[in-house]
Amino acid sequence: MAIPFSWQLINLLAALLLLIAFAMLAQRRVTALIGLYAGQGLVLAASTAAMARISGLPHLYVSAALTLALKVFALPWLLHRVIRRLEIRWEVEPLINIPATMLVGIGLVIFAFNLAEPISQMASPITRSTLGIATASVLLAFLMMITRRKAVTQVIAFLAMENGLFFAATSATRGMPLVVELGIALDVLVGALIFGIFFFHIRETFDSLDIHHMEKLKEH
Protein backbone atom coordinates (compact mmCIF):
# COMPACT_ATOMS: atom_id res chain seq x y z
CA MET A 1 0.00 0.00 0.00
CA ALA A 2 2.61 2.50 1.07
CA ILE A 3 4.66 3.00 -2.05
CA PRO A 4 7.13 5.90 -2.15
CA PHE A 5 5.93 9.32 -3.18
CA SER A 6 8.12 9.53 -6.28
CA TRP A 7 6.59 6.34 -7.63
CA GLN A 8 3.15 7.73 -7.04
CA LEU A 9 4.24 10.78 -9.00
CA ILE A 10 5.31 8.59 -11.91
CA ASN A 11 1.97 6.78 -11.75
CA LEU A 12 0.11 10.09 -11.75
CA LEU A 13 2.09 11.36 -14.73
CA ALA A 14 1.42 8.10 -16.54
CA ALA A 15 -2.29 8.56 -15.89
CA LEU A 16 -2.07 12.14 -17.19
CA LEU A 17 -0.39 10.84 -20.34
CA LEU A 18 -3.33 8.49 -20.90
CA LEU A 19 -5.78 11.29 -20.11
CA ILE A 20 -4.21 13.52 -22.76
CA ALA A 21 -4.24 10.63 -25.23
CA PHE A 22 -8.00 10.38 -24.68
CA ALA A 23 -8.45 14.14 -24.94
CA MET A 24 -6.66 14.04 -28.29
CA LEU A 25 -9.01 11.32 -29.42
CA ALA A 26 -12.01 13.49 -28.52
CA GLN A 27 -10.62 16.75 -29.88
CA ARG A 28 -12.05 18.20 -33.07
CA ARG A 29 -9.89 21.27 -33.63
CA VAL A 30 -6.40 21.03 -35.08
CA THR A 31 -4.93 23.91 -33.08
CA ALA A 32 -6.24 22.45 -29.83
CA LEU A 33 -4.81 19.10 -30.91
CA ILE A 34 -1.36 20.65 -31.23
CA GLY A 35 -1.79 22.21 -27.78
CA LEU A 36 -2.62 18.79 -26.36
CA TYR A 37 0.42 17.33 -28.07
CA ALA A 38 2.59 19.95 -26.41
CA GLY A 39 0.94 19.13 -23.06
CA GLN A 40 1.73 15.46 -23.57
CA GLY A 41 5.34 16.39 -24.25
CA LEU A 42 5.43 18.34 -21.00
CA VAL A 43 4.08 15.38 -19.02
CA LEU A 44 6.60 13.14 -20.73
CA ALA A 45 9.47 15.46 -19.85
CA ALA A 46 8.30 15.65 -16.24
CA SER A 47 8.02 11.87 -15.94
CA THR A 48 11.46 11.38 -17.50
CA ALA A 49 12.95 13.87 -15.05
CA ALA A 50 11.20 12.12 -12.16
CA MET A 51 12.55 8.80 -13.41
CA ALA A 52 16.03 10.29 -13.62
CA ARG A 53 15.74 11.41 -10.01
CA ILE A 54 14.60 7.98 -8.84
CA SER A 55 17.10 5.92 -10.77
CA GLY A 56 19.97 8.39 -10.45
CA LEU A 57 20.87 8.03 -14.11
CA PRO A 58 22.15 11.41 -15.28
CA HIS A 59 21.58 10.77 -18.97
CA LEU A 60 17.84 10.67 -18.34
CA TYR A 61 18.02 14.36 -17.39
CA VAL A 62 19.48 15.05 -20.81
CA SER A 63 16.68 13.17 -22.47
CA ALA A 64 14.10 15.04 -20.32
CA ALA A 65 15.58 18.36 -21.42
CA LEU A 66 15.61 17.17 -25.00
CA THR A 67 11.95 16.12 -24.74
CA LEU A 68 11.05 19.50 -23.29
CA ALA A 69 12.83 21.46 -25.99
CA LEU A 70 11.66 19.31 -28.86
CA LYS A 71 8.15 18.18 -28.02
CA VAL A 72 6.90 21.15 -26.03
CA PHE A 73 8.40 23.98 -28.05
CA ALA A 74 9.99 23.03 -31.37
CA LEU A 75 7.50 20.56 -32.85
CA PRO A 76 4.29 22.37 -31.82
CA TRP A 77 5.77 25.60 -33.19
CA LEU A 78 6.61 23.82 -36.42
CA LEU A 79 3.12 22.33 -36.69
CA HIS A 80 1.47 25.68 -35.96
CA ARG A 81 3.60 27.22 -38.68
CA VAL A 82 2.64 24.51 -41.13
CA ILE A 83 -1.09 24.83 -40.54
CA ARG A 84 -0.84 28.61 -40.73
CA ARG A 85 0.98 28.38 -44.01
CA LEU A 86 -1.48 25.83 -45.33
CA GLU A 87 -4.33 28.03 -44.07
CA ILE A 88 -6.22 25.16 -42.53
CA ARG A 89 -8.53 25.86 -39.70
CA TRP A 90 -11.12 23.18 -40.30
CA GLU A 91 -12.40 20.82 -37.75
CA VAL A 92 -10.98 17.34 -37.76
CA GLU A 93 -13.26 14.97 -39.61
CA PRO A 94 -13.18 11.56 -37.98
CA LEU A 95 -14.17 8.52 -40.01
CA ILE A 96 -16.31 7.17 -37.18
CA ASN A 97 -18.00 9.50 -34.74
CA ILE A 98 -16.26 10.57 -31.59
CA PRO A 99 -18.28 8.71 -28.92
CA ALA A 100 -17.80 5.47 -30.85
CA THR A 101 -14.08 6.18 -31.11
CA MET A 102 -13.95 6.74 -27.37
CA LEU A 103 -15.71 3.42 -26.74
CA VAL A 104 -13.21 1.64 -28.96
CA GLY A 105 -10.53 3.51 -27.02
CA ILE A 106 -11.79 2.12 -23.71
CA GLY A 107 -11.69 -1.34 -25.25
CA LEU A 108 -8.11 -0.76 -26.34
CA VAL A 109 -7.14 0.38 -22.86
CA ILE A 110 -8.58 -2.78 -21.31
CA PHE A 111 -6.78 -4.83 -23.96
CA ALA A 112 -3.49 -3.07 -23.28
CA PHE A 113 -3.80 -3.48 -19.53
CA ASN A 114 -4.47 -7.19 -19.97
CA LEU A 115 -1.58 -7.50 -22.38
CA ALA A 116 0.87 -5.84 -20.01
CA GLU A 117 -0.25 -7.85 -17.02
CA PRO A 118 1.89 -11.00 -17.45
CA ILE A 119 4.94 -8.86 -18.22
CA SER A 120 4.32 -6.71 -15.18
CA GLN A 121 4.32 -9.76 -12.95
CA MET A 122 8.01 -10.13 -13.62
CA ALA A 123 8.89 -6.46 -13.58
CA SER A 124 9.89 -4.32 -10.64
CA PRO A 125 6.94 -2.70 -8.89
CA ILE A 126 7.63 0.71 -10.36
CA THR A 127 7.33 -0.43 -13.95
CA ARG A 128 4.43 -2.76 -13.20
CA SER A 129 1.68 -0.28 -13.86
CA THR A 130 3.28 2.13 -16.27
CA LEU A 131 3.92 -0.45 -18.98
CA GLY A 132 0.20 -1.04 -19.46
CA ILE A 133 -0.45 2.67 -19.65
CA ALA A 134 2.33 3.20 -22.17
CA THR A 135 0.95 0.39 -24.35
CA ALA A 136 -2.52 1.88 -24.06
CA SER A 137 -1.38 5.33 -25.17
CA VAL A 138 0.46 3.86 -28.13
CA LEU A 139 -2.68 1.98 -29.16
CA LEU A 140 -4.85 5.08 -28.67
CA ALA A 141 -2.57 7.16 -30.87
CA PHE A 142 -2.70 4.37 -33.43
CA LEU A 143 -6.50 4.43 -33.27
CA MET A 144 -6.44 8.19 -33.83
CA MET A 145 -4.20 7.72 -36.84
CA ILE A 146 -6.62 5.21 -38.35
CA THR A 147 -9.80 7.18 -37.73
CA ARG A 148 -8.68 10.57 -39.03
CA ARG A 149 -8.96 11.64 -42.61
CA LYS A 150 -6.51 14.49 -42.94
CA ALA A 151 -2.76 14.23 -43.20
CA VAL A 152 -1.96 16.80 -40.49
CA THR A 153 -3.94 15.02 -37.78
CA GLN A 154 -2.43 11.71 -38.81
CA VAL A 155 1.03 13.14 -38.35
CA ILE A 156 0.11 14.50 -34.92
CA ALA A 157 -1.19 11.03 -34.06
CA PHE A 158 2.08 9.56 -35.25
CA LEU A 159 4.03 11.92 -33.03
CA ALA A 160 1.74 11.06 -30.10
CA MET A 161 2.47 7.39 -30.74
CA GLU A 162 6.16 8.13 -30.50
CA ASN A 163 5.45 9.80 -27.15
CA GLY A 164 3.85 6.59 -25.90
CA LEU A 165 6.81 4.50 -27.05
CA PHE A 166 9.24 6.91 -25.46
CA PHE A 167 7.34 6.70 -22.20
CA ALA A 168 7.44 2.91 -22.35
CA ALA A 169 11.19 3.08 -22.90
CA THR A 170 11.93 5.45 -20.04
CA SER A 171 9.54 3.97 -17.51
CA ALA A 172 9.93 0.28 -18.19
CA THR A 173 13.62 -0.02 -19.02
CA ARG A 174 14.87 3.15 -17.33
CA GLY A 175 15.81 4.72 -20.60
CA MET A 176 17.85 3.73 -23.58
CA PRO A 177 21.52 4.64 -24.04
CA LEU A 178 22.01 8.33 -24.66
CA VAL A 179 23.15 7.80 -28.24
CA VAL A 180 19.93 6.00 -29.11
CA GLU A 181 17.84 8.70 -27.48
CA LEU A 182 19.65 11.48 -29.32
CA GLY A 183 19.15 9.55 -32.53
CA ILE A 184 15.42 9.13 -31.92
CA ALA A 185 15.01 12.79 -31.03
CA LEU A 186 16.74 13.80 -34.23
CA ASP A 187 14.68 11.29 -36.21
CA VAL A 188 11.44 12.72 -34.89
CA LEU A 189 12.51 16.26 -35.71
CA VAL A 190 13.65 15.36 -39.21
CA GLY A 191 10.53 13.22 -39.69
CA ALA A 192 8.30 16.15 -38.76
CA LEU A 193 10.17 18.42 -41.16
CA ILE A 194 9.78 15.93 -43.99
CA PHE A 195 6.09 15.52 -43.18
CA GLY A 196 5.77 19.29 -43.35
CA ILE A 197 7.19 19.27 -46.86
CA PHE A 198 4.92 16.37 -47.75
CA PHE A 199 1.87 18.37 -46.69
CA PHE A 200 2.69 21.02 -49.26
CA HIS A 201 3.27 18.44 -51.95
CA ILE A 202 0.04 16.59 -51.18
CA ARG A 203 -1.91 19.81 -51.29
CA GLU A 204 -0.26 20.94 -54.48
CA THR A 205 -1.12 17.68 -56.19
CA PHE A 206 -4.64 17.12 -54.90
CA ASP A 207 -5.77 20.58 -53.77
CA SER A 208 -6.62 19.03 -50.44
CA LEU A 209 -4.99 17.35 -47.48
CA ASP A 210 -7.58 14.60 -47.46
CA ILE A 211 -5.56 11.43 -47.93
CA HIS A 212 -8.70 9.84 -49.34
CA HIS A 213 -7.61 11.29 -52.71
CA MET A 214 -4.44 9.27 -52.64
CA GLU A 215 -6.40 6.11 -53.24
CA LYS A 216 -7.02 7.31 -56.76
CA LEU A 217 -3.37 7.25 -57.75
CA LYS A 218 -3.92 4.38 -60.19
CA GLU A 219 -3.54 5.19 -63.83
CA HIS A 220 -6.62 4.82 -65.94
Next chain:
Amino acid sequence: MSLSGVLNQLLQSLLVVAAAPLLMGWVNQCRAWLANRRGPGILQPYRTLHKLFHKDAALAEGASWLFRVNPYIQLGAMVLAASLVPMLAVDLPLAPAADVIALVGVFAVARVFASLAAMDIGTAFGSLGARREMFVGALAEPALLILFFNFSLVSHSTSLTTIVQTLAHQQFVLHASLAFAAVAFVMVLLAENARIPVDNPATHLELTMIHEALILEYSARHLALIEWAVAIKLFVYFAIGIACFLPWGIAQAGDWAAVPLATGLLLGKMALAGAGLAVVETVNAKLRLFRAPEFLATAFLLAMLGLLLHFVLQV
Protein backbone atom coordinates in the same frame (compact mmCIF):
# COMPACT_ATOMS: atom_id res chain seq x y z
CA MET B 1 -24.46 12.62 18.23
CA SER B 2 -22.40 15.19 20.06
CA LEU B 3 -23.23 18.80 20.75
CA SER B 4 -20.26 19.97 18.73
CA GLY B 5 -21.50 17.92 15.78
CA VAL B 6 -24.93 19.55 15.92
CA LEU B 7 -23.37 23.00 16.19
CA ASN B 8 -21.10 22.27 13.26
CA GLN B 9 -24.06 21.06 11.21
CA LEU B 10 -26.04 24.23 11.95
CA LEU B 11 -23.07 26.48 11.27
CA GLN B 12 -22.35 24.81 7.96
CA SER B 13 -25.96 24.91 6.74
CA LEU B 14 -26.27 28.58 7.69
CA LEU B 15 -23.00 29.39 5.96
CA VAL B 16 -24.10 27.68 2.74
CA VAL B 17 -27.51 29.34 2.65
CA ALA B 18 -26.05 32.75 3.40
CA ALA B 19 -22.96 32.59 1.21
CA ALA B 20 -24.37 30.84 -1.88
CA PRO B 21 -25.63 34.07 -3.56
CA LEU B 22 -22.26 35.63 -2.83
CA LEU B 23 -20.54 32.86 -4.78
CA MET B 24 -22.97 33.38 -7.67
CA GLY B 25 -22.22 37.11 -7.59
CA TRP B 26 -18.49 36.44 -7.54
CA VAL B 27 -18.70 34.12 -10.57
CA ASN B 28 -20.77 36.70 -12.46
CA GLN B 29 -18.36 39.45 -11.48
CA CYS B 30 -15.38 37.41 -12.70
CA ARG B 31 -17.14 36.74 -15.98
CA ALA B 32 -17.81 40.45 -16.37
CA TRP B 33 -14.16 41.31 -15.69
CA LEU B 34 -12.98 38.70 -18.18
CA ALA B 35 -15.30 40.22 -20.79
CA ASN B 36 -13.84 43.69 -20.05
CA ARG B 37 -17.02 44.89 -18.39
CA ARG B 38 -17.32 46.43 -14.95
CA GLY B 39 -19.94 44.00 -13.69
CA PRO B 40 -22.77 44.53 -11.23
CA GLY B 41 -20.76 43.87 -8.08
CA ILE B 42 -20.66 40.65 -6.14
CA LEU B 43 -23.63 41.60 -3.96
CA GLN B 44 -26.01 41.79 -6.92
CA PRO B 45 -27.68 38.39 -6.28
CA TYR B 46 -28.72 39.58 -2.80
CA ARG B 47 -30.27 42.72 -4.28
CA THR B 48 -32.11 40.61 -6.85
CA LEU B 49 -33.41 38.28 -4.15
CA HIS B 50 -34.48 41.25 -2.02
CA LYS B 51 -36.31 42.79 -4.95
CA LEU B 52 -38.03 39.54 -5.88
CA PHE B 53 -39.20 38.86 -2.32
CA HIS B 54 -40.98 42.23 -2.24
CA LYS B 55 -43.01 41.71 -5.38
CA ASP B 56 -46.41 40.12 -5.75
CA ALA B 57 -46.31 36.66 -7.25
CA ALA B 58 -48.21 36.05 -10.45
CA LEU B 59 -49.29 32.50 -11.22
CA ALA B 60 -49.81 31.13 -14.69
CA GLU B 61 -53.38 30.27 -15.56
CA GLY B 62 -54.15 26.64 -14.76
CA ALA B 63 -51.10 26.22 -12.56
CA SER B 64 -51.67 23.43 -10.05
CA TRP B 65 -50.30 22.98 -6.53
CA LEU B 66 -47.27 21.27 -8.03
CA PHE B 67 -46.20 24.52 -9.64
CA ARG B 68 -46.55 26.42 -6.37
CA VAL B 69 -44.87 23.77 -4.24
CA ASN B 70 -41.91 23.27 -6.55
CA PRO B 71 -39.79 26.29 -5.41
CA TYR B 72 -39.95 25.07 -1.82
CA ILE B 73 -38.96 21.55 -2.90
CA GLN B 74 -36.03 22.95 -4.87
CA LEU B 75 -34.76 24.98 -1.95
CA GLY B 76 -35.42 22.16 0.51
CA ALA B 77 -33.57 19.59 -1.59
CA MET B 78 -30.57 21.87 -2.04
CA VAL B 79 -30.35 22.77 1.64
CA LEU B 80 -30.56 19.05 2.44
CA ALA B 81 -27.78 18.34 -0.05
CA ALA B 82 -25.74 21.15 1.52
CA SER B 83 -26.06 19.56 4.94
CA LEU B 84 -24.75 16.21 3.67
CA VAL B 85 -21.42 17.43 2.31
CA PRO B 86 -18.66 17.96 4.87
CA MET B 87 -17.27 21.46 4.41
CA LEU B 88 -15.93 22.82 7.70
CA ALA B 89 -15.41 19.73 9.84
CA VAL B 90 -15.82 16.01 9.29
CA ASP B 91 -18.39 15.33 12.01
CA LEU B 92 -21.82 15.91 10.54
CA PRO B 93 -24.70 14.26 12.42
CA LEU B 94 -26.80 14.19 9.24
CA ALA B 95 -24.09 12.71 7.03
CA PRO B 96 -24.60 9.03 8.02
CA ALA B 97 -28.19 9.39 6.81
CA ALA B 98 -27.09 9.58 3.21
CA ASP B 99 -24.04 8.54 1.22
CA VAL B 100 -22.99 9.85 -2.18
CA ILE B 101 -25.54 7.69 -3.97
CA ALA B 102 -28.35 9.21 -1.92
CA LEU B 103 -26.84 12.64 -2.57
CA VAL B 104 -27.13 12.04 -6.30
CA GLY B 105 -30.69 10.96 -5.56
CA VAL B 106 -31.46 14.25 -3.80
CA PHE B 107 -30.34 16.15 -6.91
CA ALA B 108 -32.49 13.82 -9.01
CA VAL B 109 -35.58 14.55 -6.89
CA ALA B 110 -35.09 18.28 -7.39
CA ARG B 111 -34.67 17.75 -11.12
CA VAL B 112 -37.83 15.64 -11.42
CA PHE B 113 -39.93 18.23 -9.62
CA ALA B 114 -38.45 21.10 -11.64
CA SER B 115 -39.36 19.28 -14.84
CA LEU B 116 -42.86 18.34 -13.65
CA ALA B 117 -43.58 21.93 -12.58
CA ALA B 118 -42.33 23.25 -15.91
CA MET B 119 -44.69 20.90 -17.77
CA ASP B 120 -47.53 21.63 -15.37
CA ILE B 121 -48.35 25.03 -16.86
CA GLY B 122 -48.46 23.60 -20.36
CA THR B 123 -46.43 26.21 -22.24
CA ALA B 124 -44.22 25.12 -25.11
CA PHE B 125 -41.07 26.49 -23.50
CA GLY B 126 -41.77 24.71 -20.23
CA SER B 127 -42.07 21.24 -21.70
CA LEU B 128 -39.17 21.89 -24.05
CA GLY B 129 -37.00 22.89 -21.11
CA ALA B 130 -38.21 19.90 -19.08
CA ARG B 131 -37.28 17.48 -21.82
CA ARG B 132 -33.86 18.97 -22.27
CA GLU B 133 -33.26 19.02 -18.53
CA MET B 134 -34.06 15.31 -18.28
CA PHE B 135 -31.94 14.63 -21.37
CA VAL B 136 -28.89 16.27 -19.85
CA GLY B 137 -29.64 14.92 -16.37
CA ALA B 138 -30.00 11.34 -17.56
CA LEU B 139 -26.53 11.56 -19.10
CA ALA B 140 -24.85 13.43 -16.26
CA GLU B 141 -26.11 11.24 -13.45
CA PRO B 142 -24.35 7.97 -14.41
CA ALA B 143 -21.11 9.89 -14.92
CA LEU B 144 -21.48 11.43 -11.47
CA LEU B 145 -22.14 8.04 -9.87
CA ILE B 146 -19.20 6.35 -11.58
CA LEU B 147 -16.83 9.12 -10.57
CA PHE B 148 -18.00 8.79 -6.99
CA PHE B 149 -17.18 5.08 -7.19
CA ASN B 150 -13.59 6.11 -7.86
CA PHE B 151 -13.57 7.60 -4.38
CA SER B 152 -15.32 4.58 -2.96
CA LEU B 153 -12.52 2.37 -4.25
CA VAL B 154 -9.91 4.60 -2.67
CA SER B 155 -11.60 4.98 0.71
CA HIS B 156 -13.65 1.74 0.80
CA SER B 157 -16.82 3.65 1.62
CA THR B 158 -19.57 5.55 -0.17
CA SER B 159 -19.98 7.98 2.68
CA LEU B 160 -18.63 11.43 1.92
CA THR B 161 -17.36 12.01 5.45
CA THR B 162 -15.33 8.81 5.32
CA ILE B 163 -13.97 9.77 1.91
CA VAL B 164 -12.89 13.18 3.19
CA GLN B 165 -11.47 11.62 6.34
CA THR B 166 -9.40 9.20 4.25
CA LEU B 167 -8.13 11.80 1.83
CA ALA B 168 -7.47 14.68 4.21
CA HIS B 169 -6.32 13.14 7.44
CA GLN B 170 -4.39 10.06 6.47
CA GLN B 171 -1.04 9.72 4.82
CA PHE B 172 -0.93 11.69 1.59
CA VAL B 173 -1.13 9.45 -1.47
CA LEU B 174 -1.27 10.62 -5.06
CA HIS B 175 -4.18 8.75 -6.60
CA ALA B 176 -3.82 8.68 -10.36
CA SER B 177 -7.38 7.49 -10.82
CA LEU B 178 -8.64 10.66 -9.16
CA ALA B 179 -7.04 12.78 -11.90
CA PHE B 180 -9.56 11.23 -14.28
CA ALA B 181 -12.35 11.64 -11.78
CA ALA B 182 -11.46 15.33 -11.42
CA VAL B 183 -11.81 16.04 -15.12
CA ALA B 184 -15.07 14.08 -15.24
CA PHE B 185 -16.32 16.00 -12.21
CA VAL B 186 -15.67 19.38 -13.79
CA MET B 187 -17.58 18.28 -16.89
CA VAL B 188 -20.53 17.03 -14.83
CA LEU B 189 -20.49 20.21 -12.74
CA LEU B 190 -20.77 22.32 -15.87
CA ALA B 191 -23.64 20.24 -17.22
CA GLU B 192 -25.59 19.93 -13.97
CA ASN B 193 -25.36 23.59 -13.09
CA ALA B 194 -26.38 24.74 -16.57
CA ARG B 195 -23.04 26.46 -17.18
CA ILE B 196 -21.65 27.41 -20.54
CA PRO B 197 -20.57 24.49 -22.68
CA VAL B 198 -23.95 22.88 -22.10
CA ASP B 199 -26.29 25.76 -21.26
CA ASN B 200 -25.93 29.52 -20.97
CA PRO B 201 -26.99 30.85 -17.55
CA ALA B 202 -26.86 34.49 -18.65
CA THR B 203 -29.68 34.49 -21.15
CA HIS B 204 -33.33 33.58 -21.33
CA LEU B 205 -33.77 34.75 -24.87
CA GLU B 206 -32.31 31.81 -26.68
CA LEU B 207 -34.07 28.87 -28.19
CA THR B 208 -31.24 26.71 -26.93
CA MET B 209 -31.82 27.49 -23.26
CA ILE B 210 -32.38 24.63 -20.86
CA HIS B 211 -32.50 25.84 -17.30
CA GLU B 212 -34.06 29.23 -18.02
CA ALA B 213 -36.85 27.59 -19.99
CA LEU B 214 -37.81 25.62 -16.90
CA ILE B 215 -38.33 28.66 -14.71
CA LEU B 216 -39.71 31.04 -17.32
CA GLU B 217 -43.16 31.22 -15.72
CA TYR B 218 -42.00 31.84 -12.18
CA SER B 219 -42.10 35.29 -10.62
CA ALA B 220 -41.48 37.12 -7.37
CA ARG B 221 -40.88 34.96 -4.28
CA HIS B 222 -41.14 31.70 -6.21
CA LEU B 223 -38.47 32.86 -8.61
CA ALA B 224 -36.38 34.14 -5.70
CA LEU B 225 -36.52 30.71 -4.01
CA ILE B 226 -35.51 28.96 -7.22
CA GLU B 227 -32.67 31.39 -7.88
CA TRP B 228 -31.48 30.86 -4.35
CA ALA B 229 -31.70 27.07 -4.78
CA VAL B 230 -29.65 27.34 -7.98
CA ALA B 231 -26.98 29.34 -6.16
CA ILE B 232 -26.92 26.76 -3.35
CA LYS B 233 -26.64 23.96 -5.89
CA LEU B 234 -23.54 25.57 -7.40
CA PHE B 235 -22.10 26.07 -3.92
CA VAL B 236 -22.77 22.43 -3.02
CA TYR B 237 -21.18 21.17 -6.22
CA PHE B 238 -18.10 23.27 -5.52
CA ALA B 239 -18.13 21.95 -1.95
CA ILE B 240 -18.27 18.35 -3.21
CA GLY B 241 -15.35 19.07 -5.54
CA ILE B 242 -13.36 20.66 -2.74
CA ALA B 243 -14.22 17.84 -0.32
CA CYS B 244 -13.16 15.19 -2.82
CA PHE B 245 -10.15 16.75 -4.53
CA LEU B 246 -8.78 19.43 -2.19
CA PRO B 247 -9.98 18.49 1.29
CA TRP B 248 -6.83 19.68 3.10
CA GLY B 249 -7.58 22.11 5.90
CA ILE B 250 -10.94 20.66 6.90
CA ALA B 251 -11.24 20.40 10.70
CA GLN B 252 -11.11 17.10 12.60
CA ALA B 253 -14.16 16.00 14.55
CA GLY B 254 -14.60 18.13 17.68
CA ASP B 255 -11.60 20.31 16.89
CA TRP B 256 -13.25 23.72 17.22
CA ALA B 257 -9.99 25.63 17.19
CA ALA B 258 -9.47 24.56 13.58
CA VAL B 259 -12.92 25.65 12.40
CA PRO B 260 -12.14 29.36 11.76
CA LEU B 261 -9.14 28.38 9.66
CA ALA B 262 -11.24 25.76 7.85
CA THR B 263 -13.90 28.37 7.11
CA GLY B 264 -11.32 30.78 5.72
CA LEU B 265 -9.75 28.05 3.61
CA LEU B 266 -13.14 26.94 2.32
CA LEU B 267 -14.07 30.46 1.26
CA GLY B 268 -10.65 30.93 -0.36
CA LYS B 269 -10.99 27.67 -2.30
CA MET B 270 -14.53 28.65 -3.31
CA ALA B 271 -13.30 32.01 -4.62
CA LEU B 272 -10.58 30.28 -6.63
CA ALA B 273 -13.01 27.69 -7.98
CA GLY B 274 -15.47 30.45 -8.91
CA ALA B 275 -12.77 32.34 -10.80
CA GLY B 276 -11.82 29.09 -12.51
CA LEU B 277 -15.41 28.50 -13.54
CA ALA B 278 -15.58 32.03 -14.98
CA VAL B 279 -12.44 31.34 -17.02
CA VAL B 280 -13.85 28.04 -18.30
CA GLU B 281 -17.07 29.77 -19.28
CA THR B 282 -15.26 32.60 -21.00
CA VAL B 283 -12.90 30.52 -23.13
CA ASN B 284 -15.52 28.00 -24.21
CA ALA B 285 -18.37 28.44 -26.63
CA LYS B 286 -21.74 26.90 -25.96
CA LEU B 287 -22.07 23.46 -27.48
CA ARG B 288 -24.84 22.61 -29.86
CA LEU B 289 -27.50 20.77 -27.87
CA PHE B 290 -26.84 17.52 -29.68
CA ARG B 291 -23.16 17.72 -28.82
CA ALA B 292 -24.13 17.53 -25.14
CA PRO B 293 -24.34 13.68 -25.18
CA GLU B 294 -20.80 13.58 -26.56
CA PHE B 295 -19.61 15.93 -23.81
CA LEU B 296 -21.22 13.87 -21.07
CA ALA B 297 -20.26 10.54 -22.62
CA THR B 298 -16.67 11.74 -22.43
CA ALA B 299 -17.16 12.52 -18.73
CA PHE B 300 -18.62 9.03 -18.20
CA LEU B 301 -15.77 7.33 -20.04
CA LEU B 302 -13.15 9.29 -18.10
CA ALA B 303 -14.75 8.28 -14.82
CA MET B 304 -14.80 4.68 -16.06
CA LEU B 305 -11.12 4.88 -17.02
CA GLY B 306 -10.38 6.10 -13.53
CA LEU B 307 -11.90 2.89 -12.17
CA LEU B 308 -9.80 0.79 -14.55
CA LEU B 309 -6.63 2.67 -13.64
CA HIS B 310 -7.27 2.15 -9.97
CA PHE B 311 -7.05 -1.58 -10.44
CA VAL B 312 -4.03 -1.42 -12.70
CA LEU B 313 -2.00 0.96 -10.55
CA GLN B 314 -3.07 -0.76 -7.31
CA VAL B 315 -2.84 2.34 -5.17
